[in-house]
Amino acid sequence: xxxxxxxxxxxxxxxxxxxxxxxxxxxxxxxxxxxxxxxxxxxxxxxxxxxxxxxxxxxxxxxxxxxxxxxxxxxxxxxxxxxxxxxxxxxxxxxxxxxxxxxxxxxxxxxxxxxx
Numbered sequence: 114x115x116x117x118x119x120x121x122x123x124x125x126x127x128x129x130x131x132x133x134x135x136x137x138x139x140x141x142x143x144x145x146x147x148x149x150x151x152x153x154x155x156x157x158x159x160x161x162x163x164x165x166x167x168x169x170x171x172x173x174x175x176x177x178x179x180x181x182x183x184x185x186x187x188x189x190x191x192x193x194x195x196x197x198x199x200x201x202x203x204x205x206x207x208x209x210x211x212x213x214x215x216x217x218x219x220x221x222x223x224x225x226x227x228x229x
Contacts, residue, residue: 143151161169167185183190 148154170181170185
């Protein structure tokens with residue numbers, strides 16, 4: 114039995130065009146403002162450069178410059194107290210452990226997720 118015969122004549126299969134149809138690409142052309150208004154899109158916000166963001170934060174800050182530095186770069190707070198003799202070996206061991214075991218394990222988990 115022909116597969117097309119089982120379908121009602123007014124119903125067509127997906128992605129099928131009748132043989133006598135033509136494609137008419139003409140449509141209304143929108144400006145960016147009209148498009149945003151018609152489809153209720155939010156206006157595009159310009160992404161400021163990092164140095165401009167920092168400049169604004171420093172200008173508008175009513176706190177001490179030292180606190181501003183610590184809020185922008187938290188490493189500046191704990192780096193002076195870092196003990197190389199006491200902490201470096203443990204930090205290197207921890208970094209190697211993550212690099213050798215956990216990163217490949219996470220990669221395999223993600224691959225398995227996309228395979229299934």
